[in-house]
Amino acid sequence: MSDLFVKICGLKTARDVDVAVEAGAGAVGFVFAPGSPRTIGAGAARELAARVPAGVLTVGVFRGQSVEEVRRFTEESGVRGVQLHGEEPPAHYEALRAPGRTLLRATALHVERCGEYGEDLLLIDAPDPGSGKPWNWGSAEFAAPEGRWLLAGGLNPGNVREAVAATGAWGVDVSSGVESERGVKSPELIRAFVSAAQSYDYSE
Numbered sequence: 001m002s003d004l005f006v007k008i009c010g011l012k013t014a015r016d017v018d019v020a021v022e023a024g025a026g027a028v029g030f031v032f033a034p035g036s037p038r039t040i041g042a043g044a045a046r047e048l049a050a051r052v053p054a055g056v057l058t059v060g061v062f063r064g065q066s067v068e069e070v071r072r073f074t075e076e077s078g079v080r081g082v083q084l085h086g087e088e089p090p091a092h093y094e095a096l097r098a099p100g101r102t103l104l105r106a107t108a109l110h111v112e113r114c115g116e117y118g119e120d121l122l123l124i125d126a127p128d129p130g131s132g133k134p135w136n137w138g139s140a141e142f143a144a145p146e147g148r149w150l151l152a153g154g155l156n157p158g159n160v161r162e163a164v165a166a167t168g169a170w171g172v173d174v175s176s177g178v179e180s181e182r183g184v185k186s187p188e189l190i191r192a193f194v195s196a197a198q199s200y201d202y203s204e
């Protein structure tokens with residue numbers, strides 16, 4: 001067993017939040033970026049976030065939205081983490097910094113180390129986030145950043161251990177790989193993903 005940090009993203013129902021928490025996820029994500037089958041409103045997210053124990057991070061997921069909009073969704077929903085997917089500049093991270101808030105920078109670009117934009121956690125993702133399409137994390141060209149970073153993009157219960165072994169990621173993030181159809185989470189796949197990820201032993 002490892003302490004691998006697991007984030008389950010794109011949750012929309014109380015059942016799926018409860019399953020993710022009980023399975024051992026360290027974070028759960030709610031999509032506030034418009035235009036996704038996983039998008040929910042701040043009010044719905046507030047009810048879901050209220051079910052989550054203090055030790056599990058609740059995260060709002062945004063893409064290309066203004067600082068004002070991100071702030072409004074974050075405050076209305078009560079999530080404690082903010083994840084930006086739109087290659088927002090460092091000024092957005094500075095503006096969104098608040099006591100007790102965790103900032104996550106999601107990018108498909110090469111990054112030397114976590115924290116360059118003022119983020120607390122880095123998420124190295126596919127160019128098309130939430131698509132379920134894997135990218136070349138296993139290739140020789142991929143250089144892992146320094147610091148705490150999560151791997152995302154096309155992960156599923158069957159490949160997550162191999163992905164962590166290949167990259168040395170501190171954590172993993174998944175959405176499509178724990179769905180029975182696009183936008184619909186599967187409790188069985190959530191449990192299988194967390195179990196597979198956390199069975200990884202870094203000394204392997």
Ligand SMILES: O=C(O)c1ccccc1NCC(=O)[C@H](O)[C@H](O)COP(=O)(O)O
Nearest residue numbers: 009033036129130132153154174175176
């Ligand atoms: O999920 C979406 O539809 C989405 C839309 C806009 C910005 C981000 C989005 N999702 C982010 C994630 O779910 C994860 O961070 C990650 O990309 C995992 O995606 P997947 O490849 O589907 O596992």
